[in-house]
Amino acid sequence: MTTPAHPARTTPTSRDVARAAGVSQATVSLVLGDKWHGRVSPRTAAAVRTAAADLGYRPNQAARSLRLGRTRTALLVVPALTNEFFARVYAGAAATAAEHGFGVVLYPSPDGIGPARDPFASARTALDGVIASSMATGALGALRGTGLPLVMLDSDPHDPAGGDAAAHVNLDIADGMHRVTGHLLGLGHRRLVHLASAVDSWTFDVRARALAETLRATPGTTLRTVRSALDVHSAREAATRALTAPGPRPTALICDDDILAAGACKALHRLGLRVPDDVSVTGFDDLALATALEPELTTVRLPAEQVGNRGMAALLAVLEGRTPDSTDLPVTLVVRDTTAAPAHP
Template sequence: MSLVGRPTSKDVAHEAGVSQSTVSLVLGGKWRGRVSPATAHSVRGAAERLGYRPNQAARNLRLGTTRTVLLMVPTLTAPFFGPVYTGAARVAARHGFGVVVSTWPDDAAGPADSPFAAPDEAIDGILASSMAVETLGRFRETPAVMLDSGPAARSGGSVAAAGVPTVDFGVPTVDFGVADGMRAIAGHLTGLGHRRIGHVAAAVDQWTFHARAGALAAAVAALPGGRLTRSTCAIDVTSAKEAAGRLLDGPDRPTALVCDDDLIAAGAYKAARARGLDVPSDLSVTGFDDVLLAIALEPELTTVRLPAEELGAQGMTALLDLLAGGRPAPRVLPGELIVRDSTAAPAAGTG
C-alpha cells in the first residue's frame, strides 16, 4: 500500500482487513476476550509495517487526561531546582508523562496564579516545591504532592520547628530531613569547640528555613555556654555579606557562621575577608544544600548535601501513585553532612 503522509488507524484497518474499532481495541490493549489472538497479531503486524503510531494527544483527550504534570518552584535562577526537575522528568518519562515548570513568587501571601487559562483541563497533577499548601489556590481540586514544604500539608497538629499551628489538608508530602541536617552541622561545630555561633538566616517565610532555625536554636540552647546570634538576609551574595557583617561587627564575635544556603555562605566568606578574617583559622563557615558553588569556594565549603534530584523523583513517584488511586505515605529524605575545609577548631582563647 502506498500512503501519503502519516498513516492512520484507517490505513491499519485496511491493511489488516479489520474494522477501525478492532484496531483501536488491539492497539489500546483492550482486545482480550473481544478479539482473537490471531487478529490481534495481524493488526499489530500491519501497524508495524506501516510505521503507524497512535495519536497520543487524541487518545488523552478521549480519556480526559493530558499526561502533563506541573512543577511549581520559587525561582528558576537558583541552582537547586534544576536537579529537582531532572528527577521528576526522569520518572515521568518512564510512565508517558511530561513535566512543565512554573514559578511562584517568594513573597506569595495568597494563592498562586495559574499559568493556564483552565488549570484543571491543562494538567493532571502538581508537584509544588518549597511553598505552603494554602498557596495552591486555583489548583486546590487538582491532585498534588508537596515537596520540601513540611508536614503542615498533612498534619493536624503543629510543627515543632516552626512553632505554628497547621491545618490538615491531606496533601501527600516528600520532605528533606533539614532539622537533622542542621543538628548535624551544630554537632560538628560544637565538636570542634565552637560555642559562639552566628546564624546567617534566609529571610524567606518557608517551612524549610523555619525548621533549620528551630533545630539550630535548640541545639545551641542545649549546649553549656552556647550562644546563638542571628541576622537575616535575602538569598543572594550581597545581602548575605551585609548580614554576616552585622554579626561579625557585633560584641562577642561568633567563631562560626552557620548559613541557610551555600549562596549565603559565599556572602559570609566575603564579609570575613573584608574584615581580615581567615576562613577557617579565624572563622568557620558552613552552608546548606551542597550545590556546585560549595566546591567552587576557597576553601571548599562544609555543608549539608540535600538529594535534590531524588526529591523530584520521589515526588513524581508519589504523584503517579496518587493519580492511580493510591494514598502515598509521607516520605523524608535524609541529608548528609559533607565536611570540607571551611571549618576548624576556633583559635586558642576564642572558643
Template sequence: MQIHEPAAGGARPTSRDVARVAGVSQATVSLVLGDKWRGRVSERTAETVREAARELGYRPNLAARNLRLGRTRTALLVVPALTNEFFAHVYTGAAAVAARHGFGVVLYPSPDGVGPARDPFASAQAALDGVIASSMAADALGAFRGTELPLVMLDSDPSDPGAAAHVNLDVADGMRRVTDHLLALGHRRFLHLASAVPSWTFDVRAAALADALRGAELRTVRAPLSVAGAREAATRAFDAPGPRPTAVVCDDDILAVGVAKVARRLGLRVPEDLSITGFDDLALATAVEPELTTVRLPAEEFGRRGMEALLAVLAGEEAPPATLPVTLVARGSSGPAPAV
C-alpha cells in the same frame, strides 16, 4: 428561586453561569456537582447550587472533566526560582519520571526570583492533571484548595490537610549533623544566618539548630537569599557589640558565600578564625576557596519522588509521606574553634 436569563446567544450554560446564579465560586460548584461537597460546603449551599444547575439546564462538560481528572498527562511544578540550581535539579528528576509515564512537566517559577510564585492558575486548571509545589511557593496555591486537582507538596508541613501527598527532606537531621560537626571542633559561639524567605523548611532548620545548640551561644540574623543580602546581614552581625562568633551556620550555600566575602574583607581567615557552613551542596560550594562544608540534599531524587507521588495519587493509590535522608559534606571551610 428567581428566574435568570440563559447564557448569551443561547450558548450552553457553564459552571461559571451556575456559580453566578447561585452566588458561589466555581470551585464550590465543582465540589457540589462532583458530589464531593460534604464536610466542605453546607447542605443549604449545596442545594442552592443544584437548584441553579437545574434552572439553567446545566450539564457537566464531560470532555473538560476528563481533562481535569487526568487525561492531559501534564503536571505543574511550582518553584520559587529558576536561578537557584537546586530547583533545576528538582525539575530534572520530576521530568525524568514524568517522561517514562508519558507525562510532561510545566515549570512555573517566581518572576521575582524568590518567594511565592504569582498565581497563574485561573486559566491553567483545566489543562493540568496535578501540581507539585515547593513550600516556598505555597502562597500561590490557594486556587487549588478544594478542587479536584491533586497537590503534592515538597518540603512542607506534613500535617497540612490540603495536600494529597508530602515528600520532605530531612533538613532537621541536616542541621543536627552540622551542629554535631562544629561542636566536636570546639565551637561554642554561633551565628545563624537564616533565610528571610518564609517557609516551613527554614522554620524546621531554625528549630533544629536551636535545639542542638542549647547551652551554646547562638544569635540569629535573617538575610535575603542572595550573596549581597548575606553580605549586608553578616556585616551587621559582625559589627554588633560582644564577642564575635567562631562559626556561622547558613541556611543555604549562597548565604555562606556572602559570609565568606565579609570574612575576607575583615581579614578573618577561614577556617582558622571563622568556620562557615552552608546547606544544599550547590556547585557554588566547591567553586569557593576554601571549599564549603555543607549539607548535601538529593535534589533530583526529591523531584523524582514528588512526581512518583503525584502519579500514584492520579492512579487512585496511596502515596504515604516520604522523608529523604541528607548528608553532611565536610570541607575546608570548617575547622577547630580558635583559641580564646
C-alpha cells in the same frame, strides 16, 4: 524500463508489538501504559518494551489521553527559576514523568513564595495535577481551587491549610541541621551566629528550631541570629554586622544555605579574617557553588533530583489510586575545608 516501487513504510502498531513479543494487545497496552504491576510478569513486561523499542513503536498519546480523560501533564510550581536547587528538582520530576509518558510544565510563582496564580485559562482542562516545591499551601489557593491533585514538596505536613494536599514529600531537614551543628560543636565551637534566611517558610523554620535544640544540649554555647535576603550581597552585609558587633567575635557562622555562606565568606575576606582559621563557615544545599568557593564549603547535601523524582512518583500514585511513599528523604553532611577547630576556644 520502470523502476520497481519501494514498499510503503508503515508505522508500527500495538498489534505489531504484540506479535513480536508473543503476547496479546491487551498485555502491550498494560505494559506501555505502566499498569502491568501485579498483572504481568517482569520478564513479559521487559519483552514488550524491547519489542516496542526494536520496532520504533510510539503510542498515540493524543488518542490515549482521550481514552483516559487525561492530558498526561503535570505543573511544577517553584518559588524561583534562578536557584539551582529548583532546577534540579525539575530535572528529577521531568525524568520520572518521561518514564511514564508524562510531561512537566515548570511555573515560577510571580511573587516568590507568595500566591501563585493559575497560569492557564483553566488548569483543570490543561493538567492532571500540581506539584509545588518549597511553598506554603496557602500560597496555592488559585490552583487548589481547580480540584486537581496537589503534591507538596519541602513543606509543612501539619499545615491546616494543607489538608487537601494529596501527598507530601519532605527532606529530613532537621537531621541536616542537627548534623552540621553537631560537627561544629565537636570541633569546639561555642560562639555561633546563625545567618538565617529572611524568607518566611517552613523549611527555614525547621532549620532554626533544630539548631536551637542542638545547642540547648551543650552548656556554654551562645547563639546570635542575623537574617538576610537570599543573595550574596545581602548575606555579606548581614555577616559583616554580626562579625563587627560588640563583644567576643563568633567562631563559626552557620548559614541557612550555600548562597548565604558565600556572602559570609566574602564578609570575612573583606574584614581580613581567614576561613576557617579565624572563623568557620557552613552552608546548606550543596549547590555547585559549594565547591566553587575557596576554600570549599562544608555543607549539607540535599538530594534535589530525588525530591523531584519522589514528587512526580507521588502524583502518579495518587492518579492511579495508590498510596504514595511518605518517608522523609535522608540528607548528608559533607565536610570540606571551611570548618576547623577554633583558634581561641
